[in-house]
Amino acid sequence: SGLVPPGTPLTHAGPSWPLAFRELRGSVRQLVSGWLHGEARPTYDPALALAHVNSVARAAPPVPRAVRARDGALVRELDAEPECAALLAVVARDAVELLTDPVARAALRQCAGDNCPIVYVDMSRGRRRRWCSSEVCGNRERVARHRRRAALART
Template identity: 35%
Template sequence: MTDVMADPRDPRPLIGEPLALDLLNTRWAGTPVNDLLGEAGGYGIWLSSAGLSERCTADGAGLAATLRAREVLGAAAQFLFEHGELGEAVRAGLDEVLAHGRIRRTAGPGGAEDRIEVDRPEWLAAWLAVDDFLTLVAQGAHRVRQCAHEACILHFFDASQNGRRRWCRMAVCGNRAKAARHYVKARG
Protein backbone atom coordinates (compact mmCIF):
# COMPACT_ATOMS: atom_id res chain seq x y z
CA MET A 1 0.00 0.00 0.00
CA THR A 2 1.13 3.53 -0.67
CA ASP A 3 0.84 6.51 1.62
CA VAL A 4 -0.49 8.76 -1.19
CA MET A 5 -3.97 10.22 -0.76
CA ALA A 6 -6.27 8.94 -3.51
CA ASP A 7 -7.94 11.47 -5.78
CA PRO A 8 -11.55 11.86 -4.58
CA ARG A 9 -12.72 11.59 -8.22
CA ASP A 10 -11.21 8.10 -8.52
CA PRO A 11 -14.10 5.61 -8.96
CA ARG A 12 -12.06 2.41 -8.68
CA PRO A 13 -13.04 -0.14 -6.04
CA LEU A 14 -9.43 -0.84 -4.99
CA ILE A 15 -6.95 2.00 -4.70
CA GLY A 16 -3.56 2.20 -3.08
CA GLU A 17 -1.86 -1.02 -4.11
CA PRO A 18 1.78 -0.71 -5.20
CA LEU A 19 2.10 1.34 -8.38
CA ALA A 20 2.31 -1.58 -10.85
CA LEU A 21 -0.78 -3.27 -9.45
CA ASP A 22 -2.57 0.05 -9.07
CA LEU A 23 -2.06 0.54 -12.81
CA LEU A 24 -3.50 -2.92 -13.52
CA ASN A 25 -6.43 -2.00 -11.28
CA THR A 26 -7.42 0.83 -13.63
CA ARG A 27 -9.57 -1.94 -15.15
CA TRP A 28 -12.19 -3.59 -12.94
CA ALA A 29 -15.17 -5.90 -13.30
CA GLY A 30 -18.31 -4.73 -14.98
CA THR A 31 -20.26 -5.24 -18.17
CA PRO A 32 -18.45 -4.00 -20.13
CA VAL A 33 -15.23 -3.98 -18.10
CA ASN A 34 -14.71 -0.60 -16.44
CA ASP A 35 -11.57 1.21 -17.61
CA LEU A 36 -10.45 4.39 -15.88
CA LEU A 37 -7.90 5.01 -18.63
CA GLY A 38 -10.56 4.61 -21.30
CA GLU A 39 -12.44 7.76 -20.35
CA ALA A 40 -11.54 11.42 -20.78
CA GLY A 41 -9.67 12.67 -17.76
CA GLY A 42 -9.14 9.20 -16.30
CA TYR A 43 -5.39 9.25 -16.87
CA GLY A 44 -5.08 12.48 -14.88
CA ILE A 45 -7.17 10.97 -12.08
CA TRP A 46 -4.91 7.89 -11.98
CA LEU A 47 -1.77 10.04 -11.95
CA SER A 48 -3.23 12.03 -9.05
CA SER A 49 -4.21 8.93 -7.05
CA ALA A 50 -0.79 7.39 -7.70
CA GLY A 51 1.00 10.53 -6.49
CA LEU A 52 2.49 11.21 -9.92
CA SER A 53 0.54 14.27 -11.06
CA GLU A 54 3.39 16.65 -10.25
CA ARG A 55 5.95 14.49 -12.08
CA CYS A 56 3.91 13.44 -15.12
CA THR A 57 1.73 15.32 -17.59
CA ALA A 58 -1.73 13.94 -18.26
CA ASP A 59 -1.50 14.04 -22.04
CA GLY A 60 -2.12 11.66 -24.91
CA ALA A 61 1.53 10.61 -25.25
CA GLY A 62 1.77 9.74 -21.56
CA LEU A 63 -1.51 7.85 -21.71
CA ALA A 64 -0.31 5.82 -24.71
CA ALA A 65 2.94 4.90 -22.94
CA THR A 66 1.05 4.00 -19.76
CA LEU A 67 -1.45 1.87 -21.67
CA ARG A 68 1.48 0.00 -23.22
CA ALA A 69 2.93 -0.56 -19.74
CA ARG A 70 -0.46 -1.79 -18.48
CA GLU A 71 -0.66 -4.26 -21.36
CA VAL A 72 2.86 -5.55 -20.64
CA LEU A 73 2.18 -5.75 -16.90
CA GLY A 74 -1.07 -7.62 -17.48
CA ALA A 75 0.70 -10.21 -19.60
CA ALA A 76 3.53 -10.51 -17.07
CA ALA A 77 1.15 -10.88 -14.13
CA GLN A 78 -0.89 -13.53 -15.97
CA PHE A 79 2.24 -15.49 -16.87
CA LEU A 80 3.45 -15.20 -13.30
CA PHE A 81 0.12 -16.57 -11.96
CA GLU A 82 0.21 -19.50 -14.37
CA HIS A 83 3.91 -20.40 -14.17
CA GLY A 84 5.29 -18.87 -10.97
CA GLU A 85 8.01 -17.01 -12.85
CA LEU A 86 8.47 -14.54 -15.69
CA GLY A 87 8.87 -16.11 -19.13
CA GLU A 88 11.14 -14.86 -21.87
CA ALA A 89 8.42 -13.14 -23.89
CA VAL A 90 6.99 -11.21 -20.92
CA ARG A 91 10.49 -10.24 -19.80
CA ALA A 92 11.07 -8.83 -23.29
CA GLY A 93 7.87 -6.76 -22.97
CA LEU A 94 8.95 -5.44 -19.58
CA ASP A 95 12.40 -4.65 -20.97
CA GLU A 96 10.79 -2.77 -23.89
CA VAL A 97 9.26 -0.30 -21.42
CA LEU A 98 12.36 -0.20 -19.22
CA ALA A 99 14.49 0.69 -22.26
CA HIS A 100 12.91 4.16 -22.10
CA GLY A 101 14.63 5.02 -18.83
CA ARG A 102 17.30 4.27 -16.28
CA ILE A 103 18.30 4.89 -12.71
CA ARG A 104 21.22 7.27 -12.47
CA ARG A 105 23.20 7.13 -9.25
CA THR A 106 24.92 10.32 -8.16
CA ALA A 107 26.83 11.48 -5.12
CA GLY A 108 24.60 13.61 -2.94
CA PRO A 109 25.29 15.45 0.31
CA GLY A 110 24.23 12.41 2.36
CA GLY A 111 25.72 9.76 0.10
CA ALA A 112 24.39 7.98 -2.95
CA GLU A 113 21.21 9.31 -4.55
CA ASP A 114 19.21 7.58 -7.26
CA ARG A 115 17.49 9.64 -9.92
CA ILE A 116 15.15 8.26 -12.57
CA GLU A 117 15.87 9.49 -16.09
CA VAL A 118 13.63 8.72 -19.07
CA ASP A 119 14.31 9.35 -22.75
CA ARG A 120 10.97 11.15 -23.15
CA PRO A 121 8.81 12.55 -20.32
CA GLU A 122 5.72 10.59 -21.38
CA TRP A 123 7.45 7.34 -20.37
CA LEU A 124 8.01 8.23 -16.71
CA ALA A 125 4.79 6.77 -15.23
CA ALA A 126 5.04 3.67 -17.43
CA TRP A 127 8.70 3.14 -16.50
CA LEU A 128 8.01 3.59 -12.79
CA ALA A 129 5.15 1.06 -12.90
CA VAL A 130 7.23 -1.62 -14.65
CA ASP A 131 10.17 -1.00 -12.32
CA ASP A 132 7.80 -1.34 -9.36
CA PHE A 133 6.50 -4.65 -10.72
CA LEU A 134 10.02 -6.07 -10.84
CA THR A 135 10.58 -4.90 -7.26
CA LEU A 136 7.40 -6.71 -6.17
CA VAL A 137 8.47 -9.89 -7.97
CA ALA A 138 11.84 -9.71 -6.23
CA GLN A 139 10.09 -9.35 -2.85
CA GLY A 140 8.06 -12.47 -3.55
CA ALA A 141 6.55 -13.42 -6.91
CA HIS A 142 4.02 -15.62 -5.09
CA ARG A 143 2.66 -12.55 -3.30
CA VAL A 144 1.63 -10.79 -6.51
CA ARG A 145 -1.95 -12.00 -6.80
CA GLN A 146 -5.23 -11.66 -8.60
CA CYS A 147 -8.38 -11.74 -6.50
CA ALA A 148 -9.70 -15.30 -6.08
CA HIS A 149 -13.31 -14.30 -6.80
CA GLU A 150 -14.15 -15.56 -10.29
CA ALA A 151 -15.86 -12.31 -11.30
CA CYS A 152 -13.08 -10.02 -10.03
CA ILE A 153 -10.08 -8.94 -12.09
CA LEU A 154 -8.31 -6.81 -9.46
CA HIS A 155 -4.71 -7.41 -8.37
CA PHE A 156 -3.00 -6.98 -5.03
CA PHE A 157 0.29 -7.59 -3.27
CA ASP A 158 -0.21 -10.02 -0.41
CA ALA A 159 1.64 -8.41 2.47
CA SER A 160 -0.09 -10.58 5.08
CA GLN A 161 2.17 -12.32 7.54
CA ASN A 162 1.16 -15.83 6.50
CA GLY A 163 0.87 -15.06 2.77
CA ARG A 164 -2.65 -16.45 2.46
CA ARG A 165 -4.67 -13.42 1.39
CA ARG A 166 -7.10 -14.48 -1.35
CA TRP A 167 -9.37 -11.51 -1.92
CA CYS A 168 -8.79 -7.97 -3.15
CA ARG A 169 -11.20 -6.92 -0.38
CA MET A 170 -12.61 -9.39 2.10
CA ALA A 171 -15.64 -7.16 2.73
CA VAL A 172 -16.71 -7.46 -0.91
CA CYS A 173 -15.23 -10.40 -2.81
CA GLY A 174 -14.62 -12.56 0.25
CA ASN A 175 -18.18 -12.07 1.46
CA ARG A 176 -19.57 -12.81 -2.01
CA ALA A 177 -17.72 -16.13 -2.03
CA LYS A 178 -18.95 -16.95 1.48
CA ALA A 179 -22.53 -16.11 0.51
CA ALA A 180 -22.31 -18.27 -2.62
CA ARG A 181 -20.99 -21.24 -0.60
CA HIS A 182 -23.77 -20.75 1.95
CA TYR A 183 -26.40 -20.60 -0.80
CA VAL A 184 -25.14 -23.87 -2.35
CA LYS A 185 -25.01 -25.56 1.05
CA ALA A 186 -28.55 -24.36 1.95
CA ARG A 187 -29.99 -25.60 -1.35
CA GLY A 188 -28.15 -28.92 -1.16
Protein backbone atom coordinates (compact mmCIF):
# COMPACT_ATOMS: atom_id res chain seq x y z
CA SER A 1 0.00 0.00 0.00
CA GLY A 2 3.02 2.28 0.06
CA LEU A 3 3.08 2.83 3.81
CA VAL A 4 6.58 1.42 3.97
CA PRO A 5 9.31 1.15 1.34
CA PRO A 6 9.41 -2.13 -0.62
CA GLY A 7 11.32 -4.82 1.22
CA THR A 8 10.71 -3.38 4.69
CA PRO A 9 10.39 -6.33 7.09
CA LEU A 10 7.23 -6.35 9.17
CA THR A 11 7.99 -9.57 11.03
CA HIS A 12 7.27 -7.88 14.34
CA ALA A 13 3.65 -7.14 13.35
CA GLY A 14 1.28 -8.63 15.87
CA PRO A 15 -2.25 -9.98 15.65
CA SER A 16 -3.64 -6.68 16.99
CA TRP A 17 -2.42 -4.73 13.95
CA PRO A 18 -5.22 -5.71 11.53
CA LEU A 19 -7.83 -4.93 14.18
CA ALA A 20 -6.35 -1.46 14.76
CA PHE A 21 -6.37 -0.73 11.02
CA ARG A 22 -9.97 -1.96 10.69
CA GLU A 23 -11.05 0.27 13.58
CA LEU A 24 -9.42 3.30 11.96
CA ARG A 25 -10.96 2.39 8.60
CA GLY A 26 -14.38 2.20 10.28
CA SER A 27 -14.00 5.66 11.81
CA VAL A 28 -12.86 7.17 8.51
CA ARG A 29 -15.70 5.41 6.68
CA GLN A 30 -18.22 6.88 9.12
CA LEU A 31 -16.89 10.40 8.63
CA VAL A 32 -16.78 10.08 4.84
CA SER A 33 -20.25 8.56 4.75
CA GLY A 34 -21.57 11.39 6.90
CA TRP A 35 -20.07 13.89 4.47
CA LEU A 36 -21.36 12.13 1.34
CA HIS A 37 -24.86 11.42 2.55
CA GLY A 38 -25.35 14.39 4.87
CA GLU A 39 -26.79 12.16 7.52
CA ALA A 40 -29.02 14.31 9.72
CA ARG A 41 -29.35 11.50 12.26
CA PRO A 42 -26.33 9.24 11.86
CA THR A 43 -26.37 5.75 13.32
CA TYR A 44 -22.92 6.35 14.82
CA ASP A 45 -21.36 9.03 16.99
CA PRO A 46 -19.57 11.43 14.59
CA ALA A 47 -17.73 13.10 17.47
CA LEU A 48 -16.37 9.73 18.59
CA ALA A 49 -15.25 8.82 15.06
CA LEU A 50 -13.54 12.19 14.65
CA ALA A 51 -11.87 11.91 18.05
CA HIS A 52 -10.55 8.45 17.12
CA VAL A 53 -9.04 9.67 13.81
CA ASN A 54 -7.49 12.71 15.50
CA SER A 55 -6.09 10.61 18.34
CA VAL A 56 -4.47 8.12 15.96
CA ALA A 57 -3.04 10.96 13.83
CA ARG A 58 -1.08 12.30 16.84
CA ALA A 59 1.53 9.53 16.78
CA ALA A 60 4.79 10.21 14.99
CA PRO A 61 4.89 8.64 11.51
CA PRO A 62 7.78 6.37 10.49
CA VAL A 63 11.01 8.25 9.84
CA PRO A 64 12.40 7.78 6.32
CA ARG A 65 16.04 8.14 5.40
CA ALA A 66 18.04 7.99 2.19
CA VAL A 67 20.65 5.25 1.86
CA ARG A 68 22.87 4.09 -0.96
CA ALA A 69 21.81 0.95 -2.77
CA ARG A 70 24.34 -1.52 -4.13
CA ASP A 71 24.31 0.28 -7.48
CA GLY A 72 25.00 3.63 -5.79
CA ALA A 73 21.50 5.07 -6.28
CA LEU A 74 19.75 6.65 -3.33
CA VAL A 75 16.79 4.64 -2.04
CA ARG A 76 14.36 5.23 0.79
CA GLU A 77 14.25 3.06 3.87
CA LEU A 78 12.91 3.55 7.37
CA ASP A 79 15.17 4.57 10.23
CA ALA A 80 13.75 1.78 12.41
CA GLU A 81 11.16 -0.98 12.22
CA PRO A 82 7.79 0.78 11.99
CA GLU A 83 5.42 0.35 14.90
CA CYS A 84 1.70 -0.09 14.39
CA ALA A 85 0.90 3.35 15.86
CA ALA A 86 3.31 5.01 13.41
CA LEU A 87 1.74 3.32 10.39
CA LEU A 88 -1.76 4.09 11.63
CA ALA A 89 -0.72 7.74 12.03
CA VAL A 90 0.17 7.94 8.33
CA VAL A 91 -3.29 6.70 7.35
CA ALA A 92 -5.06 8.94 9.88
CA ARG A 93 -3.12 12.01 8.73
CA ASP A 94 -4.10 11.27 5.13
CA ALA A 95 -7.73 11.08 6.27
CA VAL A 96 -7.41 14.41 8.09
CA GLU A 97 -5.94 15.99 4.94
CA LEU A 98 -8.74 14.56 2.79
CA LEU A 99 -11.55 15.59 5.12
CA THR A 100 -10.24 19.11 5.72
CA ASP A 101 -9.37 19.95 2.09
CA PRO A 102 -12.55 21.42 0.51
CA VAL A 103 -11.44 20.54 -3.05
CA ALA A 104 -10.59 16.92 -2.23
CA ARG A 105 -13.67 16.52 -0.06
CA ALA A 106 -15.89 17.79 -2.88
CA ALA A 107 -14.41 15.10 -5.16
CA LEU A 108 -15.49 12.23 -2.89
CA ARG A 109 -17.89 9.89 -4.66
CA GLN A 110 -19.77 6.71 -3.80
CA CYS A 111 -19.49 4.02 -6.48
CA ALA A 112 -22.70 3.78 -8.53
CA GLY A 113 -22.28 0.01 -8.87
CA ASP A 114 -24.95 -2.23 -7.39
CA ASN A 115 -24.12 -2.93 -3.74
CA CYS A 116 -20.59 -1.52 -4.05
CA PRO A 117 -19.52 0.20 -0.83
CA ILE A 118 -16.35 1.77 -2.25
CA VAL A 119 -15.81 5.51 -1.96
CA TYR A 120 -13.20 7.17 -4.16
CA VAL A 121 -11.79 10.60 -4.95
CA ASP A 122 -12.92 11.56 -8.46
CA MET A 123 -9.90 13.03 -10.19
CA SER A 124 -11.26 12.48 -13.72
CA ARG A 125 -11.52 15.26 -16.25
CA GLY A 126 -14.94 16.85 -15.84
CA ARG A 127 -15.48 15.02 -12.53
CA ARG A 128 -18.00 12.63 -14.12
CA ARG A 129 -16.61 9.28 -13.00
CA ARG A 130 -19.38 6.95 -11.79
CA TRP A 131 -17.66 3.77 -10.66
CA CYS A 132 -14.76 2.81 -8.43
CA SER A 133 -13.48 0.70 -11.31
CA SER A 134 -14.57 0.83 -14.92
CA GLU A 135 -13.28 -2.71 -15.37
CA VAL A 136 -15.34 -4.17 -12.50
CA CYS A 137 -18.38 -2.10 -11.48
CA GLY A 138 -18.57 -0.22 -14.77
CA ASN A 139 -18.41 -3.44 -16.77
CA ARG A 140 -21.15 -5.01 -14.62
CA GLU A 141 -23.37 -1.99 -15.30
CA ARG A 142 -22.72 -2.08 -19.05
CA VAL A 143 -23.44 -5.84 -19.20
CA ALA A 144 -26.69 -5.37 -17.23
CA ARG A 145 -27.73 -2.52 -19.55
CA HIS A 146 -26.97 -4.68 -22.60
CA ARG A 147 -29.03 -7.55 -21.18
CA ARG A 148 -31.98 -5.23 -20.48
CA ARG A 149 -31.88 -3.90 -24.06
CA ALA A 150 -31.57 -7.42 -25.48
CA ALA A 151 -34.53 -8.60 -23.38
CA LEU A 152 -36.64 -5.64 -24.59
CA ALA A 153 -35.69 -6.36 -28.20
CA ARG A 154 -36.83 -9.98 -27.86
CA THR A 155 -40.28 -8.96 -26.57
